[in-house]
Amino acid sequence: MTVILRRSLALVITLLAALPLAAQAPTPSIGQKVGRLLITNISVIDGMGNPLRGPLDLTIENGRIIGIQPSRDQEFSGSTISNAPAQRAADRTIDGTGLFVMPGIIDMHGHIQFTRGGKPLPKDYVYKLWLAHGITTVREPGSMDGIDTVVAHAKLSDENRINAPTIIPYATAGAATPAEARALIRSLKAKGAVGLKVFINYPDVWQAIAEESRTQGLPIATDMKIQYANAIDAARWGVRSIEHWYGIPDAAIGGRQEWPETYNYDNELDRFRWAGDLWRQADPARLSAVLDTMIAHKVTWDPTFAIYDANRDITRARNQPWMKDYALPQMLEHFEADPARHGSYFFDWTTADEIRWRNNYRIWMQAVREYSRRGGNVTVGSDAGFIWQLYGFCTIRELELQQEAGFTPLEVIRNATYNGAQALGLQNTGVIRVGFDADLLIVDANPLHNFKVLYATGVEVAEGGKMVHKGGVKFTIKKGIVFDAEALRADLRETVRRAREGTR
Ligand SMILES: [Zn+2]
16 A cells, blocks of 8 residues: 555656646546557558458557457468467457457647647647547647657657657747757757757748758758748758648749738738638649659648638538537637637638638649649648647548548548658558557548548447447557547546536
8 A cells, every 4th residue: 555655656756757837747547558459350451551451350469560360260362371379368359340440640730738718728638639539649840838848748658657649749940040040959859859840930040950950860840831931942951841731832823922912921810811812823833843842852741631621611610519528618719719819810701711712722632632643742630729620620620631632531541640650750650560569540430431430429320220329439559558539538528518517
């Protein structure tokens, strides 16, 4: 008893010491670390775009996939492979009958947020929503809570001490002078950043960031916003990923975008309204050349379609069915129009704005599809927490929108798994393959048929003459640690219910 008490006290003290003040006290992980895990009789989507296989048995040991075998003795690649009984001894077995497994989703653009609408969020609210949607890896492209917190949480997640996906910490790098930029990058590296997120800078500062990041081995992701530089410059500077689209149509305009002379960049209604006209202004022949240049420089395009979804239908975005059970009051408050908050710009959003954005999406989606067709790397990122998009849900919406862009469901899953791993230089995840990390998502319906089964809210489908509920994710497995996604969702709904009662 005393030993346990002392040990848990020591754990609390270590936890507190490891965390900066703003990030204290996330709840301990409910993830179950399983030595030897067997998943039997399951349909497998491998993440590389290969067709679904199954039923197969997966054997996982110490977080790694060590065996993939047919569930029955059968003809397999020309020879009969028997399902060796030795493989069947396990600490835990998940009966995968009727279930589907794919690699865990890699969200390339997931901001860790601990406050919204000026009020704190429970420390692992965002993490639990990610895990509840089968997201096992998140590239964190700069948190308001700072790189120290993100690095500390990445470590706690690796040690299975908090409920969270694997966190890949990128740090925001912006500076006034080249010297300042170089010093900043060295210090960010020392603090544990593994990459940089770069916005607007002067050319000499951009050059310094590009050089120093190469020296330090820190890849750059850029959200270029609207500046003198564009995607061609970014490609030549060695930027590894372009987030959203900024800089790409701009490079194909041949001059600056046209907008009314009243335009003010710091007025977000102006900014987002006229961003909706950007793709129309891009010259198709020039755009084609821009894409080729990006591909030649091996730039990943992380389009994050879903985060701008509200722009083409604000009523839909505000009334998504999951808001009721999964959105904390401060989330909803944050989304309401307010000039002081980023992404809360719906002061005068008109029919014309939505039409502009729908047309904008058509050209943008075609460009992303074409980018992939020519060999460019396209990934899945969400940027949730802004513009009526909730963590996790936004990532699944991104899958739907990539399908709308013309990717097949298998290709969409590859974008969300293998391609993300490629972009991040992760050699052992993103594919269901022997020797790879057991980063997995298990669900009770085929996501290739309908991505909606991955939403925490699931779907109703007819089965045997009556409507039954399918989805969301049943288990999320991170390096062999099993999270019961249904339990996570129940916990989230309870948190939201209590918070709503408190505000009444
Ligand atoms: Zn972002």
